[in-house]
Amino acid sequence: QKxxxxxxxxxxxxxxxxxxxxxxxxxxxxxxxxWYRQYSRKGPELLMYTYSSGNKEDGxxxxxxxxxxxxxxxxxxxSQPSDSATYLCAMTPTSGTYKYIFGTGTxxxxxx
Amino acid sequence: DAGVTQSPTHLIxxxxxxxTLRCSPKSGHDTVSWYQQALGQGPQFIFQYYEEEERQxxxxxxRFSGHQFPNYSSELNVNALLLGDSALYLCASSLMGLSxxxxxxxxxxxxxxx
Numbered sequence: 001q002k003x004x005x006x007x008x009x010x011x012x013x014x015x016x017x018x019x020x021x022x023x024x025x026x027x028x029x030x031x032x033x034x035w036y037r038q039y040s041r042k043g044p045e046l047l048m049y050t051y052s053s054g055n056k057e058d059g060x061x062x063x064x065x066x067x068x069x070x071x072x073x074x075x076x077x078x079s080q081p082s083d084s085a086t087y088l089c090a091m092t093p094t095s096g097t098y099k100y101i102f103g104t105g106t107x108x109x110x111x112x
Numbered sequence: 113d114a115g116v117t118q119s120p121t122h123l124i125x126x127x128x129x130x131x132t133l134r135c136s137p138k139s140g141h142d143t144v145s146w147y148q149q150a151l152g153q154g155p156q157f158i159f160q161y162y163e164e165e166e167r168q169x170x171x172x173x174x175r176f177s178g179h180q181f182p183n184y185s186s187e188l189n190v191n192a193l194l195l196g197d198s199a200l201y202l203c204a205s206s207l208m209g210l211s212x213x214x215x216x217x218x219x220x221x222x223x224x225x226x
Binding site: 004006008032034036041042043044045046049088090098099100101102103104105 | 116118145147152153154155156157160168170202204214215216217218219220222
């Protein structure tokens, strides 16, 4: 069993829809949780960075962490075709500078 | 503000050869981590360098080695290349000592082994 599980998709939604992306994990030591967006032939771009449980909002993006369920989510409101990319969750136990454990990534396609 | 830069962008090698990849961290960062991303997979941690020393290592063989220079830039070396080493190699930088700061990634070097 992988430490971090993420549905690879692809996930197709119409423009303007609310997108929900999720990851589950098995290691209860994880404390820092990240979401990255990766366009084709590009490196991962940091979207959200959260510590412990709770919600964090940044523009159209909301990250949720439920440590009791070992479950994290990223919500994208008013999705745009430019949001079409692969979304990677990552987590780490000690600090933001420690090694990250990534999910496999979810491919998202927003249809105009 | 210069981000993480990697070179070259693409390399083609044959089995058994050796390769060196280079990374310059984001301005103000002192720690460099290397990841391998196979097609359709998430990045896998290779190792991390801080103060010119390897501080952490993932589950990669000794064919993978690295170096960090006094200006914080870093190199990843892979010897005796195998077909399975074909992947996108990502460099990430961060500032040690600030636990609430995330890693920032470059666009990677795409390595193809023939």
